[in-house]
Amino acid sequence: MSHDELGTRLPTLDGDGLQLRWLTEADLPALMSIFSNPEVMRFMAREPLTSPAAAEEFLLSIQQGFLSGNLYQWGIERAGVIIGTCTLAGIDRGNRHAEIGFALGREYWGQGLILRALPAVIEFAFTRLQLHRIGADADPRNAASIRVLEKLGFQREGLLRECYFHMGEIQDAALLGLLQRDWVQSPYASVASATSGSAK
Template identity: 45%
Template sequence: METLTGERVGLRTMTPEDAPAIFALFSDPEAMRYWSYPPYTELKQAEARLARDIAGAAESVVLPWGIEQDGTLIGTVTLHDLNLSGGRAELGYLLAKSRWGQGLAQEAVGLAIDHAFSTLGLRRLEADIDPRNLASQKLLERLGFVREGYLRERWCVAGEVTDTALYGLLAREWSSK
């Protein structure tokens, strides 16, 4: 898997040694507020995620990157449900809350989008977000995604039923924002 480099962040392959950093990211209740599953409570959940992602990358069904800044893992960007023959993938991302509001997520996600369209030759990316997550909504829209749908009561996370807003971006609409 390629390492991608931006002005302030890079995307790199994650390893089992990243488990403590992944646990720190995915166990933060505020960062995980709008995810489709609850925050991690044990390190072994991060270890299992990394093992699945590494295996999925070997099979070309997922491309998981760690977002790195100054040698520190500060988030993740993932192309999942990757369908090369169908020309599509889903996009997911998470950034440490200490790095919110600095434009780092936009840069990191932009690197992944460039790779998806230019290197992988995909024609479509999709993102599924909780419509209450206004920061994520604004990020996707700044990157050119269009809201294409709304699924009511799609998820039940820790007893809370939530909706989903579906966003899509076509390769022909992407201009390396």
């Protein structure tokens, strides 16, 4: 049993025309396609996957993160295909805080899909996990991701200068945060709440 009495796997969440679900070995080709792409990985804190074995190790780390209770990573499914992931990481139950992250296959960029998926994860974090705050950090050059977070109510809170060395370059990190009391006033919260009853 997980730390949040979720059983042996994450519940499936309904997004706006999408499902967020537990990742399995059948999803390894999709994970390899998404997380081996240098464009997708440019602003993420891990190196691109380089082999099927690396994809298997990545999936195992996701599943072990769930069992340890500090990382919940859902696959975003559209029409039966995993097209990306949404993640709650660094889950701190004592301080009621977690960090949110997301990735989307390169061919699906620019379609507003993350904006349709993330509200379900945020609603889960604030209602099921009873978190008080969700943080995020993003490379300031990653304007599209920051724009999505700000639409969902995240506020810019600071900048960490040159804090990552990733894929051969030094990167800054813009810090953003969302409080539960601000989320409940968001129009995206009402949409997510309407579908949250179908989590299973």
